[in-house]
Amino acid sequence: MPTENASKPLTLTEQARRAQLIGVAIDLVAAHGYAGTSLARIAEAAGISKAAVLYHFPSKDGVVQAAYTTVLESLIEFVGAAVEPHTGAAAVEAYIRSLVGYMRLHPTHTRMIIESLVAEADAPGGPGRHETMAGLLTAAAKVGDYRRGIDSQVTAVIVNGAIDAIVSTGLTDPAFDTAQAAEELIRMLNGTFS
Template sequence: MPTLTELARRAQLIGVTIDLIARHGHAGTSLARIAEAAGISKAAVLYHFPSKDAVVRAAYDTVIDGLTTRVGAAVATESGAAALAAYLRSITGYLRDNPAHTRMIVEGIGESPAVEDTPNAPSRRDAVAALITAARDAGDYRPDVDPRVTAVIVNGALDAIVAENLSDPSFDTTAATESLITLLGQALR
């Protein structure tokens, strides 16, 4: 069982890794750079994590845990179409509020061999499809709405909002998310 000091050091290394990957990308982040940013030796990093991939995976998991906690809390308080809107608002809100986490997710998915997630993972699609099914079953959407097709479209639009914000930090993700919610309401009701 790790001590409180060891847990604190691991948390520090995860935070440093998120920041470094956000600034320098996966390729530009090394164990030596992580150690230097944390003010410890490379051997001390290796005491807590057996490899760069391990610390990157821990950083990615931390970011995903934070995102899913926020999204889950937002969705849990809503039902029907409002749950899908809460899902979209909470994701873009979290990523807007935590830009380093956005970069960590993108770099983790695109560059890190330790991260096996993909933008089109069935679990991601199925989670959104379940929200759409619930909205359809509640009568918020037409009976002929196909949850899987709609989930693919919703995730594609969400990814486009995030990508646009990464290339232009002044891009208004809140307005874009509200436009997406309005479009979905008009198209699916």
């Protein structure tokens, strides 16, 4: 029986089934929330039995945690690739654009992240993103792109709060231009701290 800690590698069929179950869990949590996502609902959406789901994951929580991890890794990889070639204010701008862009392109992932953060206040990715933004802001101040006295911790909370507002508005109002809002946030940040 494959588990998270199995010693033998998964077959291609097992990998495909796990990926399918993770995708189903992402869609269900996005549509129904954690509480509305049951093992039976996951099995039904995947077209298999609950026992077959349990063959691949130890529980509903196991599937949902794997789904959350998949979403978070995808987000981090996307944003990291966008930020990595930049320094200073350009890195901050790449972070804002890529984070808002990712959320716009992947609304089910966004809803999965929001559901996880609501369900568990200390879920991974919550407070850590403030540290990431604070580091980018500090680096930008060191190279002279932002004023030296910037309070990176407070500004990180403010910027991430603005990103949250942009993303949540985009989820509830499809006509809202999240890319334009991200650009406006960048202009505000540059105008205030340059």
